[in-house]
Amino acid sequence: MGVRENLSKISTLALRNRRQGLTKVLPPLGEVLRGSLMERYMTCGNPDCKCARGERHGPVWYLSVTLDQSHRTGRTVPPEQVEQVRRWIENYHQVKERLEKISDINRELLRRQKNKNKPRKRTRR
Numbered sequence: 001m002g003v004r005e006n007l008s009k010i011s012t013l014a015l016r017n018r019r020q021g022l023t024k025v026l027p028p029l030g031e032v033l034r035g036s037l038m039e040r041y042m043t044c045g046n047p048d049c050k051c052a053r054g055e056r057h058g059p060v061w062y063l064s065v066t067l068d069q070s071h072r073t074g075r076t077v078p079p080e081q082v083e084q085v086r087r088w089i090e091n092y093h094q095v096k097e098r099l100e101k102i103s104d105i106n107r108e109l110l111r112r113q114k115n116k117n118k119p120r121k122r123t124r125r
Protein backbone atom coordinates (compact mmCIF):
# COMPACT_ATOMS: atom_id res chain seq x y z
CA MET A 1 0.00 0.00 0.00
CA GLY A 2 1.20 3.52 -0.79
CA VAL A 3 1.92 6.37 1.57
CA ARG A 4 -1.14 7.50 3.47
CA GLU A 5 -2.40 10.95 2.65
CA ASN A 6 -2.53 13.53 5.41
CA LEU A 7 -6.24 14.26 5.74
CA SER A 8 -5.98 16.84 8.50
CA LYS A 9 -5.70 19.77 6.06
CA ILE A 10 -8.78 18.80 4.04
CA SER A 11 -12.13 20.38 4.87
CA THR A 12 -14.86 18.28 6.48
CA LEU A 13 -17.13 18.88 3.50
CA ALA A 14 -14.45 17.71 1.09
CA LEU A 15 -13.83 14.60 3.20
CA ARG A 16 -17.54 13.77 3.22
CA ASN A 17 -17.73 14.23 -0.55
CA ARG A 18 -14.71 12.06 -1.02
CA ARG A 19 -16.19 9.35 1.18
CA GLN A 20 -19.41 9.50 -0.80
CA GLY A 21 -17.45 9.08 -4.03
CA LEU A 22 -15.52 6.11 -2.67
CA THR A 23 -18.73 4.23 -1.89
CA LYS A 24 -19.96 4.68 -5.46
CA VAL A 25 -17.03 3.19 -7.32
CA LEU A 26 -16.89 -0.16 -5.51
CA PRO A 27 -16.66 -3.24 -7.70
CA PRO A 28 -19.48 -5.79 -7.25
CA LEU A 29 -19.02 -7.12 -3.70
CA GLY A 30 -20.08 -10.60 -4.73
CA GLU A 31 -17.19 -10.84 -7.18
CA VAL A 32 -14.16 -10.79 -4.93
CA LEU A 33 -11.53 -13.38 -4.15
CA ARG A 34 -8.63 -13.19 -1.76
CA GLY A 35 -5.51 -15.01 -2.80
CA SER A 36 -2.64 -15.08 -5.25
CA LEU A 37 -2.69 -16.56 -8.69
CA MET A 38 0.54 -18.32 -9.49
CA GLU A 39 2.00 -19.99 -12.54
CA ARG A 40 3.57 -23.36 -12.07
CA TYR A 41 5.55 -25.52 -14.42
CA MET A 42 5.50 -29.23 -13.66
CA THR A 43 7.37 -32.41 -14.38
CA CYS A 44 5.29 -35.50 -15.08
CA GLY A 45 7.73 -38.09 -13.83
CA ASN A 46 8.33 -39.81 -17.15
CA PRO A 47 12.12 -39.92 -17.54
CA ASP A 48 11.78 -39.99 -21.35
CA CYS A 49 9.61 -36.84 -21.48
CA LYS A 50 10.97 -33.45 -22.55
CA CYS A 51 10.14 -32.16 -19.04
CA ALA A 52 12.86 -34.43 -17.65
CA ARG A 53 15.30 -32.43 -19.78
CA GLY A 54 14.09 -29.10 -18.37
CA GLU A 55 11.18 -28.28 -20.71
CA ARG A 56 8.49 -28.44 -18.07
CA HIS A 57 4.74 -28.69 -18.68
CA GLY A 58 2.66 -25.64 -18.09
CA PRO A 59 1.75 -23.17 -17.13
CA VAL A 60 -0.55 -24.71 -14.58
CA TRP A 61 -2.38 -21.96 -12.73
CA TYR A 62 -2.68 -22.21 -9.01
CA LEU A 63 -4.68 -20.15 -6.53
CA SER A 64 -2.87 -19.84 -3.22
CA VAL A 65 -4.71 -18.52 -0.16
CA THR A 66 -3.30 -17.75 3.27
CA LEU A 67 -5.88 -18.69 5.90
CA ASP A 68 -3.90 -17.63 8.95
CA GLN A 69 -0.31 -17.51 10.11
CA SER A 70 0.19 -21.26 9.86
CA HIS A 71 -2.42 -22.38 7.34
CA ARG A 72 -2.52 -22.04 3.62
CA THR A 73 -4.78 -23.58 1.04
CA GLY A 74 -5.07 -23.56 -2.69
CA ARG A 75 -6.11 -25.37 -5.81
CA THR A 76 -5.30 -25.44 -9.47
CA VAL A 77 -7.35 -23.13 -11.66
CA PRO A 78 -8.43 -24.43 -15.08
CA PRO A 79 -7.35 -22.14 -17.95
CA GLU A 80 -10.94 -21.07 -18.67
CA GLN A 81 -11.27 -19.71 -15.12
CA VAL A 82 -7.98 -17.81 -15.02
CA GLU A 83 -9.39 -14.50 -16.30
CA GLN A 84 -12.29 -14.60 -13.87
CA VAL A 85 -10.05 -15.44 -10.94
CA ARG A 86 -7.67 -12.65 -11.93
CA ARG A 87 -10.56 -10.15 -12.10
CA TRP A 88 -12.02 -11.23 -8.76
CA ILE A 89 -8.64 -10.93 -7.07
CA GLU A 90 -8.27 -7.44 -8.54
CA ASN A 91 -11.77 -6.57 -7.25
CA TYR A 92 -10.78 -7.79 -3.81
CA HIS A 93 -7.79 -5.45 -3.72
CA GLN A 94 -9.87 -2.53 -4.97
CA VAL A 95 -12.57 -3.07 -2.35
CA LYS A 96 -9.95 -3.39 0.37
CA GLU A 97 -8.21 -0.21 -0.76
CA ARG A 98 -11.50 1.73 -0.85
CA LEU A 99 -12.46 0.47 2.61
CA GLU A 100 -9.07 1.55 3.95
CA LYS A 101 -9.53 5.03 2.49
CA ILE A 102 -13.06 5.34 3.85
CA SER A 103 -11.80 4.15 7.22
CA ASP A 104 -9.03 6.79 7.22
CA ILE A 105 -11.58 9.50 6.42
CA ASN A 106 -13.91 8.29 9.16
CA ARG A 107 -11.11 8.29 11.71
CA GLU A 108 -10.34 11.89 10.80
CA LEU A 109 -14.04 12.86 10.96
CA LEU A 110 -14.36 11.22 14.38
CA ARG A 111 -11.35 13.15 15.60
CA ARG A 112 -12.93 16.43 14.49
CA GLN A 113 -16.26 15.49 16.06
CA LYS A 114 -14.54 14.84 19.35
CA ASN A 115 -12.67 18.15 19.22
CA LYS A 116 -15.91 19.97 18.50
CA ASN A 117 -17.82 18.34 21.37
CA LYS A 118 -15.05 18.89 23.85
CA PRO A 119 -13.60 22.35 23.42
CA ARG A 120 -10.06 22.63 24.69
CA LYS A 121 -9.81 23.60 28.28
CA ARG A 122 -7.19 25.99 29.43
CA THR A 123 -4.46 24.10 31.10
CA ARG A 124 -3.82 25.06 34.69
CA ARG A 125 -0.38 25.19 36.05
Ligand SMILES: [Zn+2]
Nearest residue numbers: 043044049051
Ligand atom coordinates in the same frame (compact mmCIF):
# COMPACT_ATOMS: atom_id res chain seq x y z
ZN1 LIG B 1 6.61 -34.59 -18.89
